[in-house]
Amino acid sequence: MTDFGQNPGPDFGQDLNQDYVRVNVMFDRSAANVAESLGHAGLLIEQELDLLAIITGRIPSDRMAALSSVDGVLAVEPDRGVETLGQGLGPQ
Amino acid sequence: MEFWSQGQPDSGPGIGVPAGGQQTTGRMIVYSELSRGRGGSPTAASLKKAGDSLNNAMGVEIAHSSDFGEGDDLAGALDQVDDSTALMLDDLGITVVKGGREHDSRLAVEQADPSSPVVVAEPDRVVWAIGSDYLSGYQDGVNQLADSLRAGGGAAQGPIAGPAALPGGPFADDATFTWGLKAVGVPGSTNLGGGARIAVLDTGADLSHPDLVGAIAAAQSFVSGETADDGHGHGTHVCGTVAGRLSPVGVPRFGVAPEAELYVGKVLGNAGSGSDAGILAGIQWAILNDCHVVSMSLGARVSPGTPHSQIYETVARNALALNTIMIVAAGNDSGRPGTVAPIGHPANCPTILAVAALDSSLNPARFSNAGRVGEDHIAIAAPGVNVLSSVPGGGHRSFSGTSMATPHVSGVAAVLQSRENIQGPELAMRLMTAAQGLLPPSVDVGVGLSSLAP
Numbered sequence: 001m002t003d004f005g006q007n008p009g010p011d012f013g014q015d016l017n018q019d020y021v022r023v024n025v026m027f028d029r030s031a032a033n034v035a036e037s038l039g040h041a042g043l044l045i046e047q048e049l050d051l052l053a054i055i056t057g058r059i060p061s062d063r064m065a066a067l068s069s070v071d072g073v074l075a076v077e078p079d080r081g082v083e084t085l086g087q088g089l090g091p092q
Numbered sequence: 093m094e095f096w097s098q099g100q101p102d103s104g105p106g107i108g109v110p111a112g113g114q115q116t117t118g119r120m121i122v123y124s125e126l127s128r129g130r131g132g133s134p135t136a137a138s139l140k141k142a143g144d145s146l147n148n149a150m151g152v153e154i155a156h157s158s159d160f161g162e163g164d165d166l167a168g169a170l171d172q173v174d175d176s177t178a179l180m181l182d183d184l185g186i187t188v189v190k191g192g193r194e195h196d197s198r199l200a201v202e203q204a205d206p207s208s209p210v211v212v213a214e215p216d217r218v219v220w221a222i223g224s225d226y227l228s229g230y231q232d233g234v235n236q237l238a239d240s241l242r243a244g245g246g247a248a249q250g251p252i253a254g255p256a257a258l259p260g261g262p263f264a265d266d267a268t269f270t271w272g273l274k275a276v277g278v279p280g281s282t283n284l285g286g287g288a289r290i291a292v293l294d295t296g297a298d299l300s301h302p303d304l305v306g307a308i309a310a311a312q313s314f315v316s317g318e319t320a321d322d323g324h325g326h327g328t329h330v331c332g333t334v335a336g337r338l339s340p341v342g343v344p345r346f347g348v349a350p351e352a353e354l355y356v357g358k359v360l361g362n363a364g365s366g367s368d369a370g371i372l373a374g375i376q377w378a379i380l381n382d383c384h385v386v387s388m389s390l391g392a393r394v395s396p397g398t399p400h401s402q403i404y405e406t407v408a409r410n411a412l413a414l415n416t417i418m419i420v421a422a423g424n425d426s427g428r429p430g431t432v433a434p435i436g437h438p439a440n441c442p443t444i445l446a447v448a449a450l451d452s453s454l455n456p457a458r459f460s461n462a463g464r465v466g467e468d469h470i471a472i473a474a475p476g477v478n479v480l481s482s483v484p485g486g487g488h489r490s491f492s493g494t495s496m497a498t499p500h501v502s503g504v505a506a507v508l509q510s511r512e513n514i515q516g517p518e519l520a521m522r523l524m525t526a527a528q529g530l531l532p533p534s535v536d537v538g539v540g541l542s543s544l545a546p
Binding site: 004005006007008009010011012022024026046047049051052054056074075077079080081082083084085086087088 | 294295296299310311312313314315316317318319320321324326329330356358360364365366367368369370371372373375376379380389390391392401402403406407410421423424436437438459491492493494495496498
């Protein structure tokens with residue numbers, strides 16, 4: 001469950017040769033084979049967060065819209081960047 | 093206890109859909125200034141005085157919520173409110189009376205009489221049953237009531253009070269406590285948050301800092317190529333405010349809940365940034381570890397009118413159903429008084445408790461973002477200017493931001509959880525009912541200053 005933080009986080013690899021975007025997909029837990037269907041639709045799955053019913057991954061930007069049409073998909077959102085909200089702090 | 097809603101609306105007279113389209117239950121919510129005791133909170137004596145006054149004015153007997161024990165049907169008691177019986181919710185000093193022609197007209201007379209102790213009388217609005225919408229509706233209800241009290245000129249006498257009326261305010265660090273801990277009432281609290289599990293999703297933490305090492309129960313990195321050790325500083329500072337040790341060396345105490353258990357999730361890299369995917373993984377980890385609170389001092393600026401994330405809102409609702417509440421910084425994009433920016437992502441979700449920052453005079457910090465009426469809202473406020481806490485390497489420094497305010501609230505939540513053995517929606521409610529009212533409007537400070545004061 002935890003390694004007390006000594007291991008780095010997962011490495012999802014780098015995008016190559018195409019305009020990939022990262023997306024987060026929320027799905028209906030009762031729907032079958034959603035991950036497989038998303039894969040067929042072009043999503044390179046990076047995480048399956050089963051408790052939250054969310055799959056995260058990368059997809060060519062021109063295929064992102066099609067993800068919403070996959071059976072069982074409830075929401076598709078681009079992966080947003082966030083940052084700390086303290087002023088004056090910085091890399092040590 | 094559902095202060096504002098009833099699942100099955102009363103079919104008696106008074107029910108309707110007023111302008112604005114919101115259904116009412118047929119009952120009225122009444123606040124009398126007599127219910128306010130010394131210090132601003134209801135006392136047994138003040139509640140009796142308020143009850144006697146309403147009895148005289150409206151001819152109703154008053155039942156008190158404090159007479160109901162655990163397991164008693166308080167919600168059912170709301171159904172029993174009729175022409176001759178009202179129910180006083182003692183913790184709030186608010187009375188629920190039956191609407192209808194006679195009571196409505198008596199209340200109208202009371203409100204029109206400047207000598208009457210009745211400050212506010214409003215229709216009991218139908219919101220939603222238990223869950224995230226109820227939480228959001230409760231926040232709106234308390235904020236509306238608080239704003240009504242301010243508009244009615246009651247601000248000078250409380251329960252809403254400015255810094256001069258709060259014990260010890262304006263605030264400053266001393267040898268024993270930081271100003272922030274004094275403001276949220278830590279000196280008067282004996283509970284140290286033991287047993288409360290608080291997930292801090294941030295840049296990690298200095299896992300060997302002497303002021304944190306005893307508090308960290310677990311740590312996990314969700315950042316590719318980086319361990320949970322804090323190479324930035326922000327996460328260490330935030331963790332310190334939540335659970336820095338009771339007696340740090342050479343500095344005042346800065347940890348709200350020194351005996352809380354910290355679950356350190358690194359979702360922001362050493363450069364201070366990250367993305368939703370890592371944060372969502374951190375949230376799942378926190379829930380799987382049965383954390384009572386997910387504390388996130390992070391976010392992204394949004395443009396006015398930007399809708400909130402459906403995914404984060406659903407996650408927050410599901411977390412709440414699993415007894416994990418989410419407390420998130422509102423953002424620092426404002427430049428008050430000229431510019432007041434909207435609450436950032438993901439704090440702008442209805443089921444997430446968005447935290448505003450206060451300065452030592454308990455005014456909104458100049459950078460603190462604000463809610464927009466009918467769109468999103470600040471839940472609560474806490475100290476966020478010149479906040480002293482731990483930094484990597486064993487030292488301490490002061491920084492400002494809604495990042496600093498958020499762990500004050502999370503620490504208060506830890507103490508409330510520990511002290512009262514509550515979690516989930518009940519913990520979120522308690523956080524808000526425990527808050528001390530402030531002069532600034534609710535769009536800036538929500539229900540007020542997060543507090544442990546009795």
